[in-house]
Amino acid sequence: MKALFVTIYTKPEYRERLLQELWSDARGSELKEAGCLMFNIAQDDADPNVLRLFEVYRDEAAVDAHVATPHFKRFDEATRDWQAKPYEVLSTTVLYPLAESWSKRPSRP
Numbered sequence: 254m255k256a257l258f259v260t261i262y263t264k265p266e267y268r269e270r271l272l273q274e275l276w277s278d279a280r281g282s283e284l285k286e287a288g289c290l291m292f293n294i295a296q297d298d299a300d301p302n303v304l305r306l307f308e309v310y311r312d313e314a315a316v317d318a319h320v321a322t323p324h325f326k327r328f329d330e331a332t333r334d335w336q337a338k339p340y341e342v343l344s345t346t347v348l349y350p351l352a353e354s355w356s357k358r359p360s361r362p
Contacts, residue, residue, distance in 0.1 A: 255346060256346075262302065289309075294306055
């Protein structure tokens with residue numbers, strides 16, 4: 254199991270547009286990617302222009318498949334100029350819960 258912690262620094266004037274693209278990527282990930290088990294978006298309490306993502310994938314192949322999807326590519330390309338600096342990705346291996354206890358979270362369109 255792989256978990257990604259992503260930090261996005263958005264320019265204030267583009268925050269709402271970036272969020273729209275991000276929600277589209279999150280929904281696409283949960284609805285269209287068998288290997289994406291969850292995709293959470295959170296806002297930093299100290300700075301609303303800092304967004305934190307928590308994504309869980311079955312394995313490294315699922316992460317690789319995610320970055321090749323049209324919805325991710327659209328997000329990545331559409332939002333580059335809306336970010337104050339490039340987003341940061343921290344890739345981790347999930348130790349607990351154990352892999353066999355995970356299931357795909359239901360998502361709504």
